[in-house]
Amino acid sequence: MKIKNLVFLIIFLLSATHIFAQADIENLVKEGIELHENGNYEAAIETYKKALEIDPKSTLVNFEIALSYFTKGDYEEAVTYSDVVLEQDEDFTLQAYLTKGSALDMLGRTPESIKLFEKAINETGGHYLLYYNLGLNYYKMNDFDDARENVIQAIEFNPNHSSSHLMLAKIHYKKGNPVQSLLATYYFLFLEPDSQRSAVAHALLQENFGGNVSKDEDKPNTINIMYSPSDNNEFGGVELLVSMLVASNSLEKNEGKTDDELFVENTESLFKILGEQQKKESKEIWWTFYTPFFYDLARSEHLETFCKYITQGSNENSRNWLVENESRLSDFAAWLDDQ
Numbered sequence: 001m002k003i004k005n006l007v008f009l010i011i012f013l014l015s016a017t018h019i020f021a022q023a024d025i026e027n028l029v030k031e032g033i034e035l036h037e038n039g040n041y042e043a044a045i046e047t048y049k050k051a052l053e054i055d056p057k058s059t060l061v062n063f064e065i066a067l068s069y070f071t072k073g074d075y076e077e078a079v080t081y082s083d084v085v086l087e088q089d090e091d092f093t094l095q096a097y098l099t100k101g102s103a104l105d106m107l108g109r110t111p112e113s114i115k116l117f118e119k120a121i122n123e124t125g126g127h128y129l130l131y132y133n134l135g136l137n138y139y140k141m142n143d144f145d146d147a148r149e150n151v152i153q154a155i156e157f158n159p160n161h162s163s164s165h166l167m168l169a170k171i172h173y174k175k176g177n178p179v180q181s182l183l184a185t186y187y188f189l190f191l192e193p194d195s196q197r198s199a200v201a202h203a204l205l206q207e208n209f210g211g212n213v214s215k216d217e218d219k220p221n222t223i224n225i226m227y228s229p230s231d232n233n234e235f236g237g238v239e240l241l242v243s244m245l246v247a248s249n250s251l252e253k254n255e256g257k258t259d260d261e262l263f264v265e266n267t268e269s270l271f272k273i274l275g276e277q278q279k280k281e282s283k284e285i286w287w288t289f290y291t292p293f294f295y296d297l298a299r300s301e302h303l304e305t306f307c308k309y310i311t312q313g314s315n316e317n318s319r320n321w322l323v324e325n326e327s328r329l330s331d332f333a334a335w336l337d338d339q
Contacts, residue, residue, distance in 0.1 A: 025051045025058060032064055041072035059085045063092040066099050075103040094120075098129055101137075110137050128157035132164050135171075144171050152285050159289070162191040166201060178208040179235040179242065182270065183290040189310035198313030209242065209266065235286075238273055245269050260317055264307045271298035296339065305332040 028051040035044035048065040051058065066081035078099055085096035097120035104113035117134040124130065135150035148171050154164040169184035185205045192198055245266045257265075275295025279287045297306055305328045311318040322329055 025054050025061065028054075029060060029064060032068070036064070036068050036071070041068045044068045045072075057084065057088060059088055059091045059096075063095050063099070066096065070099050070103055070106075073106075075106045078103040079107075094124060094127055094130070097124070098133060101133055105133075105137055105140070110140055113137050114141075126153070126157065128154040128161050128164065131157060132161065132167065135164075135167060139167065139171060144175050147171050148175075155285065155289070160191060162188050165191065166197060169201070169204060173204060173208065177235065179238050179274075180286060182208045182242070183274075183286060183294070186267075186294065186310065187290060189313075190306070193310050194313040202311060202314040209245075234284075238270075238277065241273055242266075242270060260307075260311075260315070263311070264304050267307055268298050268303050271295055271303075275299075293339070300335060302328075302332040302335050305329060 028047055032044040032047040032051070035041075035047060045065055045068050048061050048068065051061045052065070055061065062081045062084040066078045066085070069075075069081065070078035082096040082100035082103070085092050086100070097116065101113045101116045101120070104110070104116060114134060114137045117130050117137065121127075121130050121134070131150045131154035135147045135154060138144075138147035138150060148168065151164050151168045151171065154161060155168070158164070165184045165188040169181045169188060172178075172180035172184065182205065185201050185208065188201050189198060189205070192201075271291075271294040274286075274291045275298065278291050278295065282288070297303055305325070308318040308321045308325075309329070309332070312322055
């Protein structure tokens with residue numbers, strides 16, 4: 001056999017062996033993923049380990065096994081296998097950063113997790129999940145300013161990431177900024193109206209609306225407003241107006257109105273107040289993102305539909321209304337498409 005033909009045969013055999021090995025790995029990973037999705041994490045891990053015998057450095061396999069370890073609560077192993085992926089700096093780097101960072105946080109090593117996410121952002125150019133998880137860690141450390149900045153970055157990367165809006169709402173609730181918390185909560189409910197978290201968000205909405213308004217037990221006709229301007233005076237006047245809106249619910253002119261009707265009216269008033277005070281020169285997310293959308297909504301014919309839609313998760317009346325008004329919901333969807 002000529003040397004040229006022999007070399008060709010060797011190359012062919014090596015390529016065929018590699019192809020078959022990759023096929024075996026892919027089949028094992030497919031089996032492992034199915035086991036993982038069925039909650040059988042131990043079996044998934046054993047399956048992935050068979051794939052690692054074929055290619056110990058496979059970034060795909062090492063990421064999948066790290067994920068299974070994380071899900072089953074073995075965070076040390078999740079870090080170990082994530083590191084194999086990160087050392088190679090190839091595929092699944094982002095996923096490995098997220099898994100390792102979350103595992104470090106679960107291990108009580110939150111400052112280390114923060115440093116890792118900051119490194120990941122610098123090396124990858126940023127991703128909304130990196131910013132969100134970094135913000136979440138700062139929130140856990142009660143560093144609300146850094147938490148806010150990173151969550152806002154996450155929203156700028158992906159405005160449809162509902163968790164970022166909910167986190168922003170919680171941050172400003174902690175900071176005593178009800179208007180900012182209201183805006184972020186409204187948008188979260190717009191994105192995620194019917195989930196377990198929706199009920200929590202709806203309760204947060206109600207707390208921000210009426211948390212500082214109370215009736216005097218000794219004087220039934222007296223309403224108390226506990227107003228103390230937040231550290232952000234930019235919304236000081238709006239905060240007071242919101243309190244007055246809630247206080248006016250018990251006035252004679254509102255007698256006979258349901259809570260649902262008052263919610264729609266108060267929502268419309270809030271959105272219009274903000275829209276009329278809109279600061280076009282400001283680059284803050286409240287004025288560039290939330291207010292323009294909600295102001296347009298308040299001036300449209302779809303405000304009531306919006307209110308029913310965002311409260312469907314915790315209000316049976318809203319769910320029934322949506323069933324009975326499918327055409328209005330379709331019109332609202334069409335309006336959104338045009339925005």
